[in-house]
Amino acid sequence: MKKYQKTAIAALSSMAMLLASVPAVFADEALTLMNPSSQEVQTQQQSQAQDINIFAQNPIREYFNGGYSTDIYLSGSVTFRFNPLTTGEYVFNVEDMSGTLKGSGRVMVSDFGTKSITLENLKGYHKIVAYSPNGYGGSYDIYY
Known part of the structure; x- marks a missing residue:
């Protein structure tokens, strides 16, 4: 057994x-x-880029007249760098999470080439919105 x-x-x-x-x-x-195909992966990455990214990497690429950036934790200063598509006034607004304007910068462009502006005394989570003259758009990089 x-x-x-x-x-x-x-x-x-x-x-x-x-x-x-x-x-x-x-x-x-x-x-x-x-x-998934590379196109599906790229589409998924683009949709994830619109979500809040607590651990965002420097620099962040955003677009003029494109609405608010991803939420960014600033520890003092933020620099915007861009190549203008047209002449005129470019505006950068930095708002805290409740929508209160905490910093604003303007760059008057009369010639082409890389431009930059730095805003100081910004600590905590913020969102950024930027405008180009006449809505011509283009992109800018955020260094923080």
Whole structure:
């Protein structure tokens, strides 16, 4: 009787080991078949970029006339750098999380080339909105 029990336990153990490896084989194959295309990954990354990013990396690329930036934790100063698309006045507003204006800067552009402006005494979480002349748009980088 004991010999029969040992044989049965050995057989069940062998079957359990075989069955345990089967889902792993199917899982590997399913992952291989379900890999997203690079376009899907890029779309997902762009949608995530619109979310709050507590650990955002320097610099952050934003767009004039594009609404508020992602929430950024500032520890003193923030610098905006951009290449103007047109001449005129470029405006940068820094607001705290309740929407109170905490800093504002203006750059009058009369020639083309890289421009920058730095705002000081900004601590805590903020959001930034920037405007270009006549709504021409373009991008700017935020260094903080």
